[in-house]
Amino acid sequence: MNPRISIITLGVRDLERSLRFYRDGLGFPTTRKPEQGIVFFQTHGVCLALYPYAELAHDVSDEFAVERSKFTGITLAHNVRTRQEVNSVLELAKAAGARIEKPAQDTSWGGYSGYFSDPDGYLWEVAWGAFEIREDGSLVIP
Amino acid sequence: MNPRISIITLGVRDLERSLRFYRDGLGFPTTRKPEQGIVFFQTHGVCLALYPYAELAHDVSDEFAVERSKFTGITLAHNVRTRQEVNSVLELAKAAGARIEKPAQDTSWGGYSGYFSDPDGYLWEVAWGAFEIREDGSLVIP
Numbered sequence: 001m002n003p004r005i006s007i008i009t010l011g012v013r014d015l016e017r018s019l020r021f022y023r024d025g026l027g028f029p030t031t032r033k034p035e036q037g038i039v040f041f042q043t044h045g046v047c048l049a050l051y052p053y054a055e056l057a058h059d060v061s062d063e064f065a066v067e068r069s070k071f072t073g074i075t076l077a078h079n080v081r082t083r084q085e086v087n088s089v090l091e092l093a094k095a096a097g098a099r100i101e102k103p104a105q106d107t108s109w110g111g112y113s114g115y116f117s118d119p120d121g122y123l124w125e126v127a128w129g130a131f132e133i134r135e136d137g138s139l140v141i142p
Numbered sequence: 143m144n145p146r147i148s149i150i151t152l153g154v155r156d157l158e159r160s161l162r163f164y165r166d167g168l169g170f171p172t173t174r175k176p177e178q179g180i181v182f183f184q185t186h187g188v189c190l191a192l193y194p195y196a197e198l199a200h201d202v203s204d205e206f207a208v209e210r211s212k213f214t215g216i217t218l219a220h221n222v223r224t225r226q227e228v229n230s231v232l233e234l235a236k237a238a239g240a241r242i243e244k245p246a247q248d249t250s251w252g253g254y255s256g257y258f259s260d261p262d263g264y265l266w267e268v269a270w271g272a273f274e275i276r277e278d279g280s281l282v283i284p
Binding site: 093 | 147150151168172183188190198199202207213217220235257269
């Protein structure tokens with residue numbers, strides 16, 4: 001098995017609302033329309049997809065058709081090259097309608113980071129430090 | 143904001159068990175040891191990380207220190223180049239201790255896919271079809 005994640009799909013409550021958040025608010029590029037039923041973004045390295053929550057659960061099996069807990073156990077990180085960028089991305093997310101779950105602050109590992117949640121409560125960490133970022137946006141793992 | 147996901151972190155119940163599953167079972171490369179407290183894999187494009195569940199929740203805020211539902215609302219997809227690879231990756235995952243949640247089958251969108259869950263129940267779809275895969279493993283979004 002090639003060590004590769006191709007797509008991260010978020011099960012969302014309102015496809016139009018989430019599309020607006022990611023496309024118009026955060027600036028993630030896509031040519032998709034909500035009426036196509038699934039949205040793919042041209043994100044670097046891994047594709048971010050939005051799909052209705054109930055349909056995503058059903059796509060796995062009806063055993064998964066349950067309410068979601070506040071914490072999913074999964075976080076997505078957006079690493080940046082400067083401390084200042086952490087602040088500006090969090091401000092952008094807030095202006096787009098995100099909830100700031102943890103304001104940017106110094107971390108125990110010598111970095112600087114904060115968390116926001118998207119309209120469905122999925123968590124994004126915006127982080128600086130510890131990792132070198134390549135030209136293509138991928139990380140050099142320490 | 144650059145459209146980029148740098149890291150996907152899975153909050154796990156047993157870091158050693160999950161490390162064995164991903165490293166020894168699926169063959170994901172890492173030089174990390176469980177005693178370092180967090181594991182990073184050298185996955186393509188996006189970095190997969192494992193971190194203890196309770197610590198990950200606490201890293202966001204104590205509001206997130208809650209039990210997780212069976213369905214997290216998030217799936218990770220591993221896309222492959224042939225139908226046969228879907229079968230072989232699911233077999234590999236099963237041999238590594240994964241649970242097959244949906245056996246490989248033809249999909250409504252003209253592809254072929256199945257789902258497995260990892261030791262914590264995080265869902266991976268193994269899928270063929272619809273997407274062209276570049277040399278570096280990333281997808282051409284249709």
